Amino acid sequence: MPSMTPKKRTLDSFFTSSSPAKKQRTEPSLENAFNHPTYPFPVPSLPDTIIEKLNTSPAGSSKRINDQPDLDLLYHHSFIHKDIARDLFDFLRQHLFFYRVHYKIKRGPSEHSISTPRYTTVFGVDSTSAFSPTPSNHLIDPLSGHPVPKDRYKCRPRPLPSCLQHLCRTTEESTLETFNFCLVNYYADGADSISFHSDDEHFLSPEPAIASFSLGARRDFLMKHKAAVPPNKDDAEPVSSSTAGDGKGKDNDSSSSSSLKFVLQSGDMLLMRGKTQTCWLHSIPKRKGVEGPRAGRINITFRKAVKREGTENYYRYNVGDGEPYRWDEKRGEMVVWKKEG
Ligand SMILES: O=C(O)CCC(=O)C(=O)O
Numbered sequence: 301m302p303s304m305t306p307k308k309r310t311l312d313s314f315f316t317s318s319s320p321a322k323k324q325r326t327e328p329s330l331e332n333a334f335n336h337p338t339y340p341f342p343v344p345s346l347p348d349t350i351i352e353k354l355n356t357s358p359a360g361s362s363k364r365i366n367d368q369p370d371l372d373l374l375y376h377h378s379f380i381h382k383d384i385a386r387d388l389f390d391f392l393r394q395h396l397f398f399y400r401v402h403y404k405i406k407r408g409p410s411e412h413s414i415s416t417p418r419y420t421t422v423f424g425v426d427s428t429s430a431f432s433p434t435p436s437n438h439l440i441d442p443l444s445g446h447p448v449p450k451d452r453y454k455c456r457p458r459p460l461p462s463c464l465q466h467l468c469r470t471t472e473e474s475t476l477e478t479f480n481f482c483l484v485n486y487y488a489d490g491a492d493s494i495s496f497h498s499d500d501e502h503f504l505s506p507e508p509a510i511a512s513f514s515l516g517a518r519r520d521f522l523m524k525h526k527a528a529v530p531p532n533k534d535d536a537e538p539v540s541s542s543t544a545g546d547g548k549g550k551d552n553d554s555s556s557s558s559s560l561k562f563v564l565q566s567g568d569m570l571l572m573r574g575k576t577q578t579c580w581l582h583s584i585p586k587r588k589g590v591e592g593p594r595a596g597r598i599n600i601t602f603r604k605a606v607k608r609e610g611t612e613n614y615y616r617y618n619v620g621d622g623e624p625y626r627w628d629e630k631r632g633e634m635v636v637w638k639k640e641g
């Protein structure tokens with residue numbers, strides 16, 4: 301159900317409460333850290349300076365983009381205030397655990413090994429289950445409140461840490477949508493990418509609304525209509541002009557007139573909704589020259605899954621069965637995290 305009242309808790313199971321800070325915190329604090337048996341390590345709460353600014357989001361203006369067939373976007377330039385976007389990026393990169401997922405797919409008779417070309421992590425559970433309130437956060441049936449049997453999921457769903465709850469809540473209030481999943485991508489540099497795909501899985505609500513945030517380095521976000529994709533040419537990129545004003549560039553080539561390019565900047569939010577996922581593909585292509593200490597980009601998407609399979613799928617492809625990675629500030633890269641002792 302959409303939340304109609306500002307600051308109302310719309311999905312209690314997902315937004316487990318975080319205790320209000322007594323005095324202003326400017327540094328991440330492990331004292332109020334969010335922990336759960338499924339987490340490799342606890343995730344601190346956000347400094348108050350970031351929370352205060354987040355609570356007043358969206359900061360910038362928004363523009364509806366629906367001038368193409370089957371497209372319905374709401375593009376928020378600077379949803380997150382410019383003056384906290386970098387701090388939020390640094391905080392999330394520093395304190396979240398990420399994975400580099402490997403999996404096998406069958407194409408025809410042969411099996412292929414795929415290595416996801418970016419770091420990923422995921423939190424949430426589909427709407428057939430819920431997390432009980434903090435501090436225990438165990439899985440319950442949302443109707444009866446009874447614990448969910450241990451064998452209901454092969455994966456182990458993880459509650460959203462408080463540092464992402466604020467953004468989720470603000471996004472729900474702004475979009476009047478509700479979300480129960482948060483996927484986070486970390487693109488270390490221009491060699492990391494996501495290929496053309498649509499998030500039109502059967503386990504999402506029909507015509508899903510997906511709110512997608514960018515933090516850190518600017519990257520191109522390409523879109524193309526599925527009807528314009530020639531067979532076996534599904535990774536062709538539009539030759540697009542650079543951004544002007546609203547950040548939207550359009551291909552001049554009439555054979556792919558429904559290709560779009562957005563140069564997403566730190567703090568931007570793109571809400572994709574309506575038939576967008578059914579009819580359009582999107583990607584973050586690899587980019588030469590995006591390298592060095594400021595090359596990292598975080599993408600956060602909020603979504604709503606309504607079937608159990610959604611939970612299994614998201615954990616399989618965004619957590620997998622490998623080691624967690626954690627940002628190493630001295631080395632300036634993600635390193636495999638090992639439990640001490
Ligand atoms: O990084 C982005 O902006 C897009 C990510 C995306 O499309 C996805 O995670 O499904």
Ligand SMILES: [Fe+2]
Binds near residue numbers: 497499582
């Ligand atoms: Fe996507």
